Amino acid sequence: MKNIPAPSKKRLLTLARLLSQQEKAKITSIELSALTGWGEATIRRDISLLELHNGVSNGYDVHVLRDAICEILQVSSVSSDKHRCCIVGLGKLGEALLESSVFAGSAFELVAGFDTNFNKIEIMKSEIPLFATLDLEKKIRSLKIEYAVLAVPDEKAQFMSDRLVACGIKGIVNYTNTVLSVPKDVRVEHVNTVVVLTGMLAVSSLQK
Amino acid sequence: MKNIPAPSKKRLLTLARLLSQQEKAKITSIELSALTGWGEATIRRDISLLELHNGVSNGYDVHVLRDAICEILQVSSVSSDKHRCCIVGLGKLGEALLESSVFAGSAFELVAGFDTNFNKIEIMKSEIPLFATLDLEKKIRSLKIEYAVLAVPDEKAQFMSDRLVACGIKGIVNYTNTVLSVPKDVRVEHVNTVVVLTGMLAVSSLQK
DNA sequence: TCTTGTGAATAGGTTCACAGCA
DNA sequence: TGCTGTGAACCTATTCACAAGA
Numbered sequence: 001m002k003n004i005p006a007p008s009k010k011r012l013l014t015l016a017r018l019l020s021q022q023e024k025a026k027i028t029s030i031e032l033s034a035l036t037g038w039g040e041a042t043i044r045r046d047i048s049l050l051e052l053h054n055g056v057s058n059g060y061d062v063h064v065l066r067d068a069i070c071e072i073l074q075v076s077s078v079s080s081d082k083h084r085c086c087i088v089g090l091g092k093l094g095e096a097l098l099e100s101s102v103f104a105g106s107a108f109e110l111v112a113g114f115d116t117n118f119n120k121i122e123i124m125k126s127e128i129p130l131f132a133t134l135d136l137e138k139k140i141r142s143l144k145i146e147y148a149v150l151a152v153p154d155e156k157a158q159f160m161s162d163r164l165v166a167c168g169i170k171g172i173v174n175y176t177n178t179v180l181s182v183p184k185d186v187r188v189e190h191v192n193t194v195v196v197l198t199g200m201l202a203v204s205s206l207q208k
Numbered sequence: 209m210k211n212i213p214a215p216s217k218k219r220l221l222t223l224a225r226l227l228s229q230q231e232k233a234k235i236t237s238i239e240l241s242a243l244t245g246w247g248e249a250t251i252r253r254d255i256s257l258l259e260l261h262n263g264v265s266n267g268y269d270v271h272v273l274r275d276a277i278c279e280i281l282q283v284s285s286v287s288s289d290k291h292r293c294c295i296v297g298l299g300k301l302g303e304a305l306l307e308s309s310v311f312a313g314s315a316f317e318l319v320a321g322f323d324t325n326f327n328k329i330e331i332m333k334s335e336i337p338l339f340a341t342l343d344l345e346k347k348i349r350s351l352k353i354e355y356a357v358l359a360v361p362d363e364k365a366q367f368m369s370d371r372l373v374a375c376g377i378k379g380i381v382n383y384t385n386t387v388l389s390v391p392k393d394v395r396v397e398h399v400n401t402v403v404v405l406t407g408m409l410a411v412s413s414l415q416k
Numbered sequence: 417t418c419t420t421g422t423g424a425a426t427a428g429g430t431t432c433a434c435a436g437c438a
Numbered sequence: 439t440g441c442t443g444t445g446a447a448c449c450t451a452t453t454c455a456c457a458a459g460a
Contacts, residue, residue: 005428007430008429009411013406017386021387028440029442030441036389037392041430041432041433041444042429044443045430048443053442055441055442056437056442057440058438058440059441073409073410092303092304093301093304093305096299096300096301096303102400102401107405107406108405149401149405173404173405178225179222179225179226179243181243187408189404189408191401193310194311194316196397198315200355200378200395201283201315203395213450247453249453249455252422261420264421264458264459264460265418265459266420266459267419
C-alpha cells in the first residue's frame with residue numbers, strides 16, 4: 001500500500017463516519033464535496049490513494065468505500081485488536097466521559113477510570129473498573145492501556161502526563177487547559193473547550 | 209500587519225498559553241522547541257511574523273511575547289469584546305461543560321445553556337442562564353451568541369447544527385459523534401473523544 | 417559565543433485540467 | 439454526458455543556513 005499523507009488520512013476517517021450516516025448506496029465526489037466543504041479534486045485524490053478503483057464513472061459505493069477506509073487505515077472495530085484506553089481524573093467532566101456506550105463500534109475500548117479520591121472510586125457506580133491514581137502505573141501496564149483521556153485539574157495535568165508517558169502511553173486526549181510537554185513520539189490532542197474555541201479565532205474561515 | 213498563515217497562528221496561540229505557564233522571564237527558541245516539539249526555525253519564523261523585533265540575541269521576554277500574541281491575534285480577555293457562546297444539550301456532558309469558571313480569563317464568555325427538557329432547566333441550578341431549546345433562535349439573537357458547544361444526542365446533532373447555522377452562528381465545538389455538514393464560512397471542530405482518539409491512529413507520530 | 421531574523425531551498429499538499437471509462 | 443483517476447502546475451509551509459546584533 002502506498003503511503004497516505006496524514007491530512008488525507010484524517011479526511012478519509014471523517015469520510016468513513018460520514019458514509020456511515022448515509023442511507024443511499026452510491027455517492028459522487030461532488031456530493032461528498034457539498035457535505036464536507038472540501039474540494040472535489042481533494043476528495044477524489046484522497047480516495048484514489050486507497051487504490052480501490054471501485055468508483056469508475058458512477059460514483060462510489062457507500063458501503064464498499066466505508067469498509068475499505070476502515071480496513072486500510074486500520075480502524076477496525078473488531079474486539080480482538082481494539083486499542084485500550086482509560087480516563088484519568090473523574091471530576092464532573094471525567095465522569096461524563098466515562099460512558100462505555102460511546103465507545104461501542106469504535107476501534108477503542110474503555111477499560112479503566114482513575115481518580116485520586118478513594119471515596120469517589122468506591123462510591124461511584126460505573127460499568128468501567130475504577131482505580132486509585134496510586135495504582136496508575138501498575139494498571140496501565142497490566143491492562144495494556146495505550147491511550148489516555150486526561151480530565152484532571154489544570155495544575156495536575158503536566159504531572160499526570162509525565163506519569164502516563166513514563167508508562168509508555170501512545171496518545172493523550174487533553175481536556176485540561178494546560179499545554180502539555182511530551183516526547184515527540186507521544187500524540188497529544190488539545191480538546192479543551194476554551195482552547196478549541198480560541199483556535200477558531202485563528203482560522204480565517206478557509207477550510208475545515 | 210502582515211498576514212499570518214493559519215498554522216502559525218495556531219502555534220502562536222499554543223505558545224501564548226505555554227508562556228502563561230512559565231515562571232522564568234526570558235525564554236529562547238531552543239527551549240520553546242523542547243517544550244513543544246516543534247523545530248526551532250519554525251518557532252522563530254512564527255514569532256518573527258509578529259514583527260516585534262523584541263528578542264534580539266537574548267531570547268524572548270516571556271510576558272512581552274505572550275501579551276503581543278494575544279493582542280495581535282485578537283484573543284484579548286477584556287470583557288467588552290469577549291465572544292459570547294452557549295452550550296446546547298445539557299445531558300451529563302453538557303452539564304459538566306457548563307462550568308463558568310473555565311471561561312475565566314479567556315476571550316469567551318458563556319452566556320446560555322439550552323435543553324429540550326423543561327423540567328431539567330427549571331430544576332438544574334447553574335450560574336449560567338438556562339433556556340428551553342424552543343427559544344434557541346430568539347435567545348441566540350438577543351444575546352448575540354457567536355459560538356456554540358454542541359452536546360446533544362448524536363441523532364439530533366445535524367438538526368441542531370442547522371438551527372444554529374440559521375441563526376448565524378460562527379463556530380461549533382462538536383462533542384457529538386456525528387459529522388456535521390455546515391456552510392464553508394462556519395467553523396466546526398470535532399472534539400468527540402472517540403473521534404479524536406481515532407484521528408490519532410491516522411498520524412504517524414510526526415508533528416503535533 | 418549565543419541568539420534572533422530571514423532570504424533561499426525544499427518539502428508537501430492541493431488544485432487544475434483532461435484523458436479514459438461507462 | 440457524467441463520472442473517476444491522475445500527471446503536472448501551483449501554492450503554502452517548513453527547514454536550512456547564515457548574516458547580524460548583543
